[in-house]
Amino acid sequence: MPDPRQLLLDARRVVVLTGAGISAESGVPTFRGEQGLWRNFRPEELATPEAFARDPRTVWEWYHWRRHLVAQCVPNAAHHALVEFALDRPGVRLVTQNVDGLHARAAYDVAALRDPTPALPLELHGNLFRDRCTSCDEHGDHDLELGDEGSEDTADLPSCSACGSLLRPDVVWFGEMLDPAVLGEAQRLAAEAEVCLVIGTSAVVHPAAGLANETKRRGGRVIEVNPEETPLSAIADCCVRSSATEAIPEICRV
Ligand code: OAD
Ligand code: ZN
Numbered sequence: 001m002p003d004p005r006q007l008l009l010d011a012r013r014v015v016v017l018t019g020a021g022i023s024a025e026s027g028v029p030t031f032r033g034e035q036g037l038w039r040n041f042r043p044e045e046l047a048t049p050e051a052f053a054r055d056p057r058t059v060w061e062w063y064h065w066r067r068h069l070v071a072q073c074v075p076n077a078a079h080h081a082l083v084e085f086a087l088d089r090p091g092v093r094l095v096t097q098n099v100d101g102l103h104a105r106a107a108y109d110v111a112a113l114r115d116p117t118p119a120l121p122l123e124l125h126g127n128l129f130r131d132r133c134t135s136c137d138e139h140g141d142h143d144l145e146l147g148d149e150g151s152e153d154t155a156d157l158p159s160c161s162a163c164g165s166l167l168r169p170d171v172v173w174f175g176e177m178l179d180p181a182v183l184g185e186a187q188r189l190a191a192e193a194e195v196c197l198v199i200g201t202s203a204v205v206h207p208a209a210g211l212a213n214e215t216k217r218r219g220g221r222v223i224e225v226n227p228e229e230t231p232l233s234a235i236a237d238c239c240v241r242s243s244a245t246e247a248i249p250e251i252c253r254v
Helices: 004-010 049-054 056-071 077-088 102-109 180-192 208-217 244-251
Strands: 014-018 092-096 126-133 167-171 195-199 221-225 238-240
Touching (some): 004 195, 004 221, 004 244, 014 077, 014 180, 014 208, 077 102, 092 180, 180 208, 195 244
Parallel strands (some): 014 195, 221 238
């Protein structure tokens, strides 16, 4: 097996694709697995446009719960090591499926010293802390509290400051398309990368899961960091079976 650290040192262009596993050691629940979010909730009841149309209050309550949960978490050693890696190496780009904002928080942790921009990730599935309007193009970073639980009225749900319509979390739900500009940029980065470093994803949700194949098809290498085997393991040149905080500070050391 090639040495993952050497593969990264030898590559000029590197794309890093992360999933929920990188935030697990920060205390953010993953989606699948023993303690996964989807074990306790049915995705079709909460993370679909149909669910929101039927019962926006319940969907908003779930997202508020997740916001509060994530707000109490902090970036871990793997997030921070990736910031150093991206700031130090101009050819490194981060792409994440996570909506928890922890990569950006890690990047801003160093903002007093350096411009964090190169360490900000492309967010494939949106961001938990951003809202968008269900009618117009308005986006915002609001974090409004909900009113009484169980009320039938939607008047106290977050509404758009521009047009008054209901706001929704700015995340991608099941059955929805990814933003074509964001996906296109991620596909370009994956295709041009000499190495795709995949961290903490079960690699079952497409199109994100297909990005590493893009790198591979163009002759690049794939490194997987995940304590468990995934469908990507078969095409990976190198599988590191450790947790993100154990593996990343070591293999991405600058
Ligand atoms: P999953 O919950 O499906 O997978 C998490 C992966 O992280 C698993 O393969 C674990 O083995 C691994 N893992 C757990 N702890 C880890 C650790 N400490 N270090 C490294 N790896 C660890 O999460 P995702 O693959 O990110 O989409 O899920 C993909 C998408 O499915 C999410 O973005 C979300 C969900 O539906 C949307 O909401 C659109
Ligand atoms: Zn609006």
